């Protein structure tokens with residue numbers, strides 16, 4: 001399996017990955033979100049990685065620009081959304097490779113914090129922990145019962161104690177329907 005940056009030519013296969021992974025109901029909306037983020041200037045810089053297995057795209061992850069408002073310190077941040085692996089390729093480590101490679105590349109490019117709204121059982125293995133309790137407010141309020149789904153990982157050691165505030169995401173993601181876990 002190869003992990004590489006996506007290209008323009010990958011777009012239709014990336015759509016298929018999201019539609020199949022998220023299912024008929026949610027999938028088309030997520031696929032549209034991905035395309036919107038590709039066109040969204042406020043999402044830049046973004047990092048889009050695909051996992052290729054047997055010449056086919058089996059997984060995709062997108063990281064887009066985030067910023068933290070209401071803080072005096074300047075900090076480089078990204079938001080992980082969405083992540084998807086084709087159903088038949090799940091539980092084979094593809095999601096893990098996509099997340100780890102993404103965090104590694106972002107770290108190298110100087111990103112200090114990466115946020116995600118996702119499965120609280122999945123992301124802690126990569127170092128993510130609850131973001132709300134350490135002072136990072138999500139772009140939209142997260143229901144109390146899903147508070148642990150809003151998570152952050154620090155790529156620069158010690159940064160979480162120094163900054164906090166409300167996280168602002170790309171315009172395409174800045175809609176309430178994407179903030180319900």
Ligand SMILES: CC(C)(COP(=O)(O)OP(=O)(O)OC[C@H]1O[C@@H](n2cnc3c(N)ncnc32)[C@H](O)[C@@H]1OP(=O)(O)O)[C@@H](O)C(=O)NCCC(=O)NCCS
Nearest residue numbers: 021022083084085090091092093094095096118119121122
């Ligand atoms: C979640 C997802 C990206 C994981 O990718 P993957 O390649 O299957 O995952 P990996 O093989 O790297 O890791 C497997 C682990 O993830 C866990 N996992 C898979 N789906 C999960 C889910 N929905 N919630 C919590 N954990 C999940 C498995 O139980 C397994 O755990 P283990 O290592 O403790 O046994 C993939 O299942 C998927 O595309 N799901 C549908 C879309 C989705 O929910 N995207 C994530 C939005 S936050």
